[in-house]
Amino acid sequence: MLTNTLNKAFLLIVHLDADLLEIVFLSLRVTCVGILIATILGLGLTLLLEIRKIPGQGLIIPILNTLTGLPPVVLGLLLYVVLSRSGPLGFLGLLYTPTAMVIAQTILATPIVAALSHAAITATGQPVRDTARGLGATEFQALLAVFGDARYAIMAAVAAAFGRVMAEVGAVLMVGGNIAHHTRVMTTAIAMEADKGDFELAIALGIILLSLSFLVNAALYAFQRMGRK
Amino acid sequence: MLTNTLNKAFLLIVHLDADLLEIVFLSLRVTCVGILIATILGLGLTLLLEIRKIPGQGLIIPILNTLTGLPPVVLGLLLYVVLSRSGPLGFLGLLYTPTAMVIAQTILATPIVAALSHAAITATGQPVRDTARGLGATEFQALLAVFGDARYAIMAAVAAAFGRVMAEVGAVLMVGGNIAHHTRVMTTAIAMEADKGDFELAIALGIILLSLSFLVNAALYAFQRMGRK
Amino acid sequence: MITFHAKNIQRFHSKRLILDLDLHFTNAGLHVILGPNGCGKTTLLRLLALLDTPDKGEILLSANGNAITPNLKTRQNIVLVPRPDGLFNHSVHQNVEYGLKLRNITKTHRLKRVQKVLEAVRLTHLSRSNALRLSSGEKQRLCMAMAIAVKPDVILLDEPTSSLDPHNSHQVEQIIIQLKKENRMLILVTHNISQARRLADTVTFMGTDTKVSQNPAREFFTTFDQDGLDGYL
Amino acid sequence: MITFHAKNIQRFHSKRLILDLDLHFTNAGLHVILGPNGCGKTTLLRLLALLDTPDKGEILLSANGNAITPNLKTRQNIVLVPRPDGLFNHSVHQNVEYGLKLRNITKTHRLKRVQKVLEAVRLTHLSRSNALRLSSGEKQRLCMAMAIAVKPDVILLDEPTSSLDPHNSHQVEQIIIQLKKENRMLILVTHNISQARRLADTVTFMGTDTKVSQNPAREFFTTFDQDGLDGYL
Amino acid sequence: DTIKCASTTSTQNSGLLDYLLPIFTAETGIDVQVIAVGTGAALKLGQKGDVDVVLVHAEELEKQLVEEGFFIDREAIMYNDFVILGPKNNPAGITGTDKVIDAFKKIREAGSNFVSRGDNSGTNMKENRIWAGTGQMPDRGNKWYLSVGQGMAKTLRIAAEKQAYTISDRATWYSIEDQDKLDLAIVLEGDPSLFNQYGVMIVNPNKHPHVDYRSSMNFVIWLTSPAGQQAIAAFRDKLGNVLFTPNAGQ
Ligand SMILES: Nc1ncnc2c1ncn2[C@@H]1O[C@H](COP(=O)(O)OP(=O)(O)OP(=O)(O)O)[C@@H](O)[C@H]1O
Ligand SMILES: Nc1ncnc2c1ncn2[C@@H]1O[C@H](COP(=O)(O)OP(=O)(O)OP(=O)(O)O)[C@@H](O)[C@H]1O
């Protein structure tokens, strides 16, 4: 039975089953957009933290670090309460749309990008920064030099965030609703198909999701090794 | 309405509602056991990797790193297929038991513990190891010295894994089944109660889960700072 | 030529007073700073390079009597030689080019300049390799090149030859001597007394008790064993 | 007293030949190893300390003619002085105690010994502080203490005074001189020629082209400017 | 002893099981662990032998699976009915007197959103049978047809958010705690074809020897016994509604 199911699953993949592709592409679309925004926000935040000692500086980093552990279901619950028609932002009608999923993934990913890049930069940044400023760079130019120097660590941070949110199911299910052809992504589809006992699609998606997150993590690992020791 | 719900949620917490406590304690029990095993396996693996250059050494670490990104739903699916009565390990009758959840969390946590500790040790281990061996320690004694020296980094790794698996919902739902009083943990309960519209309990659990994972991450952050720079 | 006046400057680290002195550095030539580990040499150098600002007092700059504002232009004229661990994770060429980019020098001129400087420090053959993969001696020479490339009036150096072998130290010293010839102002922190003897025009000695003496080199080295160098040598 | 024979040893790093020599170290006293950056001094020292094994050839140990097997007991008698960046993230006391624990010395004896050694290197007042928070000079003295504590016959030192001020280097040299008096065998890698002059009984010079010379110190220092030190000095 | 029971989300979410099981356990000492999924999933779990007993609502399919020997001892225990819900402004203009088939036709013609369980649950099967009755199943082309593959409660939420029509068993609809906040109303009920029969059956021990037949049978017996039937009849939700009507042996 199992081998049989596996074969079917592989067939789905090799024949590029329409539903399958649709789900995979939606996943990638949502995650890519989410990560893009998260990267901008995360790096912006890091930059901000480095530029000027803001009041409460000392708190922000611990907070960022703890936010990297924000439980997806809690976020999902939160967003549900806020986005549902009876909630403060209900009028936007965002609940159960891809946009809602993007929002969720952005919120999950931003602290990861920010915390990891910040860690990388504080770990190796000071000497590089001194070099730049010692050669006559402005605070800001020096900072750019540090970011440029830590580029691999930053890419690793982004990859890490990507892998985490792409593989996450709790939040996207609660705010996305797993609506076919609309908000059904790999993780939610896998969970559902498994419930229905329809393992072909589930396993096919599982294989793809697994390969993707392995790719991402391989990239991450490669980036980490390219960075300065 | 929202404030009202919040109040009710807080009441549930302060009055130590029985169901609430049961769910929280089960979560903690499952995660603690899972993390305990994962720590033993993870550290054992790291130790093994350090003791002797095993054939395929070069592969194991990348693999470990990629396994840290194993999507929970995929693991859930896998375990389901394997543990189901009609699956190879069906005779154990583990599906939809806390044991199954522990297995899932162990599998999720082990690579995290192993990869992070290994990274910490390779980052700072060599000089410490040389010190020990230079003073006449055996390979193994030197290794213990390195582990002792990296104790904070290791604790941080464990904390990171703890936070991740405690907040995870996909795998535990698929292999646990969210059975009341039996396999219902915080994350699965939150997702369900939110659907039922029982937001008091959902939010109460959310608050507790949030606080717990913030605690864990605070600890993690503290450990990281205690370690050698 | 720029003149430095470190006016009653104080510097604290986590509430602990690290530095408390009033100093002048005038004239071209090489000014050596000596002092025990932890007396604040690096700290002082960073203040002079305008990387940090003193917690008390200030660094006053002037050119033949007229005060200069420490604007970007001034700062770009005062260069702190990078430390090997601060090299960019880029090619040797790019490392040297960086300072020139900061000064908006055209690509063609940058190229010429980088090549010229790399020859001067004998790293031409490595211009494509990653700076982090160089040997300790090569790294230190690259650091010098990065500073020289931008032709500053003032160059600050912090232990440029520690952990270099005599040969490499010699090469670095040759570069320093060349810079003296071009009569720039150099401020050099070192623990190597004989090096100080070879190079110094003036010697500033910093005691741990934040007591500071400043003398012409000859005077210092002919009399140091007397007055209070609190067991430095 | 142990005798080392590095018999036609070769060492490679990522396929590149780093080391290729045949050397003897005999007799108590201080043997200095000199050589340009990257010539393989640290590599050699690690081989002598039996931390690494040569890719070709072998390290032969003997005591007055009789070969000794490099078992644990032997290894515990040959100590490589730790480097400051290899100190344990524990208290100063615990760092010194470590080597004694390895030799299963009883708690009470350990305590006595640690106190004695800490006095010898003048760190008693810091015995409770974390080793990683010490100053560079204090760290280096702690490293010496960790080696001395276990009373080995052979002590290997890799640049124990680089980036130390003259005062701190002097203190470390005093410790080394003390060890010479107790007629142990010391092998010291340094870039500081005058230090080598002060301390060396024999000098081993390693050229970059894996050419090696070994001479009594006086001979070496009185004739160095002639034969091929390929511009080392 | 302990048995695992795969049940529909409706019986769980409505609170019925939370109400019945303690009574059963008190009387028999048998502990029942409920896995709440769609009927389709519940039956799959039964066929795989991952549970001992199933409590579902898909009469034909249940009987068929008994025929095929996956389950035994099927008993009808109770019924309630399905209702059609829709936005309060009822864009498709469904009237209370409509037949369900016509209501679904109106929905298609108006192109109003319709949320489907899409999870092979009993409700989903009922829905599909109704669509079939309209002579045309919805397909990918129908942007207004939202298949969510979720439990009844979540499906209702999505319907409310999407201002869509949907079909639900009455029990679950009543059990939604914040029903008042879901902008939905029953637009059609009482059509005989909306009848919803619940049945219980035991996983065939011949296929899956580990099944605790004794305890399972005790469960079936109790549910169909006067005690169980009265308990079901006595069950009320928070608002005092009757949600299930016992009909064992009728
Ligand atoms: N970032 C810092 N935080 C806390 N203390 C510091 C910091 N940087 C320097 N210090 C302390 O300030 C004092 C002076 O440091 P500095 O590096 O200027 O000394 P130094 O003269 O350069 O020593 P060395 O000769 O070893 O380089 C030392 O006691 C050092 O411990
Ligand atoms: N782990 C390593 N991987 C690759 N190459 C290495 C490694 N360790 C040392 N090398 C190379 O081996 C050669 C010898 O290194 P070694 O550290 O023994 O030189 P050294 O004589 O101690 O230099 P220095 O005087 O700067 O300490 C150098 O070219 C160095 O780049």
Ligand SMILES: [Mg+2]
């Ligand atoms: Mg300094």
Ligand SMILES: [Mg+2]
């Ligand atoms: Mg060396």
